[in-house]
Amino acid sequence: MSKNIVLCGVGGQGTVLASKLISAAALEKGIPVMSAETIGMAQRGGSVFSHLRMGNDAYCPMIAKGSADMIIAFEPGEALRMLPYLKKDGQVVVSSHPVIPVTASLGAKYDYELAISTLRSKVSKLLIIDGNMACNDIGSHKVLNLIMLGASIYSGALGFTEDDFRWQIQKRISPKFHELNFKALEYVRLNPQVIIENK
Amino acid sequence: MHTEFVMGNEAIALGAIAAGVNLVSGYPGTPSTEVLETIAKKRTADIYVEWSINEKAAMEVAAGASYAGARVMVTMKQVGLNVASDPLMCLEYVGIKGGMIILVADDPGPISSQTEQDTRNFAQFSKIPCFDPSSAKEAYDMVEDAFDYSERYKTPVILRSTTRVCHGYASIEIKDENEFTKHTVEGFIKDTSRWVIFPRLSYANHKKIVARNEELSEVFSGYKRNLLNGDKNISKKGIATGGISYTYVMESLASNEEYKNFSVFKVATPYPFPEKLAVGFLTGLDEVLCIEELDPVIEKELVYICGKYNLDVKIRGKLTHDIQVAGENSIDSVSQAIGSFASVNLSNTIEETKSQEVDPSILPVRPPVLCAGCPHRASFYAVKQAMKGQKTIFCGDIGCYTMGNAMPLDMCDTCLCMGAGLGIAQGVGHVEADTKCFAFVGDSTFFASAITGVINAVYNGADMTLVVLDNSTTAMTGHQPHPGTGRTAMGDVVEKISIENVLKGIGLQFVKTVDPLDYQLSVATVKEASELRGVKAIIFKSPCIVLNKPTNKLVIDSKICTGCKKCIRELGCPALIPDINGKVKIDPSLCTGCLLCSQICPFEAMLEGGLD
Structure with missing residues (x-):
């Protein structure tokens, strides 16, 4: 049985690197991986997603609706958009901080508190963290992806350890950013005050 | 051999390197771009790679190298093949010497394109054999096959891929360098009866091409990647498919016991169609569902074969509206179509998924936008302010700056295809003399297809303003170099071609280069240009x-x-967001400090010094 993960967010938030790190961690353990991600126009501030499938029985990199074991969402509205992919009793890990689209700044409606309360009512396994508070504390907005990976490990649903990712960070990311990324990776575990909800 | 986790486009590139490709040319375009980029990055020292200025140039460069006996690949997206169609159509009549693969990436959806055209139809039209991989792994293996067929039958071949194959990642077996095929280049041998296209030669070769494709249809019926399976003793239903849809079909069939004995016909060579194999598939079936994206190519072939061989099989698909006629397929759309075809009630599963659907009105509307700090925003805003109150048309073009159409900028009245904005501005101007006509074009698009449009405007006395949005890269497709950047695909440093000099050389009297982030100067320059008659150009230059x-x-x-x-209200920069106190705040994760907003704020409320 393969394990299916959807990562989603807004173009520029770093979902692609997070997806690559999970793939690399799986391949390191000899688990076959297929993945697909948004490339092209939508990367410019649009809704983006990665589908990731680990295991032997996948034919294609795309995930069917109702079959994702886990959704890792960098933005609450995007979590909601991807919800139809979640399997019954699947885990959602989400950052509560909204990215306000230009359409909403100009007057279109985006009630992100309603997005979060809808997630609360529809999802049984839900970890909400304040990713913005974590970024501010760490001092960089570029590490949201590692914070979200750390939160995903913390949820218990991802199936990897922080060490699995520390190793991938060492292999793939420039040494001058190692400490920053390690700090982001373990942030949620060490700072439970950023956890808004964990059920 | 070793295993690598690669994107489909990387697999195609690595396949070409392993097959001994000597020259690769192309023009960037989603979803094809990473093929050439990967070859440029991973090439062995003897492989020549170039970003050509457009697809026509790329096709001709590749054809020349093939004439000399080199193995070549030329890469582009589906609409790029339109640009390259002149050499393409003729090349098939002349033929080639070294193996030639035309890699064309189609974009069902479309996700990042103007059209949902189907390159399999272009293959039929040009009579060029076509391969259609269903996965990254198959794409890797197919490249070697495609080169072999190309050389054996002395014809270019099309390797047609689609977005989900191009951009899907998988772990695949890759050859090590000592396993690579070595292809030596014989050199060009003069023979005007072979290399010079004349009506008499075209007539003679037309007959040969038809005979060859009849032969290839037979040969492809035995090609190992055209697959047939299923058990007709148990089920009289069949599914015909190809490309990424094949994997959706297999995923769906594996999920339900009722379907597992359906016959499946996977078409890896949509042209020439493997007719004999298709007859074998159809014989003994009652009903076939064709699952493919874009045009009903397989479906029409099967309808034709049923007529030709008098087979009583009901063919379903796009023509019968059993499959959506537009947009991309998904596991879900394919599962539903197979469910209806099998008369299986899927309502439980569908209901379960539906319970997780959310009312779309509560989802944020999030179209792609110009980045925070994008200099194009400043350029559009300056033109808009300078021309306020006047009758204008703003003709857009293909690139990041197409997003200038979004509110609140609303600065893209037309957009058609690469370079078309120039011609459209001229056409409007010729019939609507009181309109100030503007054409916007990016720097890469300028070199690709706008220069002829400028010459046309000058020669025919048009009255228009050309605005070149020069950010010194090909941004939308991932920052490829072009003639204005002074770098090549292989990393060589070359003389930069100056857009300003090109325009002056054509004879424009008014050509001014301005930094668009200097708001006052930009507005003044636009006003100055718009008040002159003739063809004027402003180059807004900012990286x-x-x-x-x-x-x-x-x-x-x-x-x-x-x-x-x-x-x-006026800039629509994603970094500017309404604050809960009714004021505006700047999102520090997005702001780049371009200073445009600080130049238009009536109260000078923007201060420097935000932290990362």
Whole structure:
């Protein structure tokens, strides 16, 4: 049985690197991986997603609706958009901080508190963290992806350890950013005050 | 052999390197771009790679190298093949010597394109054999096959891929360097009866091409990647498919016991169609569902074969509206179509998924936009302000700056295809003399297809303003170099071609280069240009913000900000967001410190010094 993960967010938030790190961690353990991600126009501030499938029985990199074991969402509205992919009793890990689209700044409606309360009512396994508070504390907005990976490990649903990712960070990311990324990776575990909800 | 986790486009590139490709040319375009980029990055020292200025140039460069006996690949997206169609159509009549693969990436959806055209139809039209991989792994293996067929039958071949194959990742077996095929280049041998296209030669070769494709149809019926399976003793239903849809079909069939004995016909060579194999598939079936994206190519072939061989099989698909006629397929759309075809009630599963659907009205509307700090925003805004109150048309073009159409800028009245904005501005101007006509074009698009449009405008006495949005890269497709950047695909440093000099050389009297982030000067320059008659050009030059991020972020002093929201209403920068106190705040994770908003704020509320 393969394990299916959807990562989603807004173009520029770093979902692609997070997806690559999970793939690399799986391949390191000899688990076959297929993945697909948004490339092209939508990367410019649009809704983006990665589908990731680990295991032997996948034919294609795309995930069917109702079959994702886990959704890792960098933005609450995007979590909601991807919800139809979640399997019954699947885990959602989400950052509560909204990215306000230009359409909403100009007057279109985006009630992100309603997005979060809808997630609360529809999802049984839900970890909400304040990713913005974590970024501010760490001092960089570029590490949201590692914070979200750390939160995903913390949820218990991802199936990897922080060490699995520390190793991938060492292999793939420039040494001058190692400490920053390690700090982001373990942030949620060490700072439970950023956890808004964990059920 | 070793295993690598690669994107489909990387697999195609690595397949070409392993097959001994000597020359690769192409023009960037989603979803094809990473093929050439990967070859440029991973090539062995003897492989020549270039970003050509457009697809026609790329096709001709590749054809020349093939004439000399080199193995070549030329890469482009589906609409790029339209640009290259002149050499393509003729090349098939002349033929080639070294193996030639034309890699064309189609974009069902479409996700990043103007059309949902189907290159399999272009293959039929040009009579060029076509391969259609269903996965990254198959794409890797197919490249070697495609080169072999190309050389054996002395014809270019099309390797047609689609977005989900191009951009899907998988772990695949890759050859090591000592296993690579070595292809030596014989050199060009003069023979005017072979290389010079004349009506008499075209007539003779037309007959040969038809005979060859009849032979290839037979040969492809035995090609190992055209697959047939299923058990007709148990089920009289069959599914015909190809490309990524094949994997959706297999995924769906594996999920339900009722379907597992359906016959499946996977078409890896949509042209020439493997007719004999298709007859074997159809014989003994009652009903077939064709599952493919874009045009009903397989479906029409099967309808034709049923007629030709008098087979009583009901063919379903796009023509019968059993499959959606537009947009991309998904596991879900394919599962539903197979469910209806099998008369299986899927309502439980569908209901379960539906319970997780959310009312779309509560989802944020999030179209792609110009990045925070993008210099194009400043250019569009300057033109808009300078021309306020006048009758204008703003003709857009293909690139990041197409997003200038979004509110509140609303600065793209037309967009058709690469370079078309220039011609459209001229056409409107010739019949609507009181309209100030503007054409916007990016720097890469300028070199690809706008220069002829400028010459046409000057020669025919048009009255228009050309605005070149020069961010010194090909931004939308991922920052490829072009003639204005002074770098090549292989990393060589070359003389930059100056857009300003090109325009002056054509004879434009008014050509001014301005930094669009200097708001006052930009507006003044636009006003000056628009008041002159003839063809005028403004080059707004400022580097792409993705590549050159300034460090001085801005903050808004909430004591000064009055909440008038002029910045949000007029600029639409994603870093400017309404604050809960009714004022405006700057998202520090997005602001790049371009300073445009600070130049238009009536109260000077923006201050430098925000932190990362």
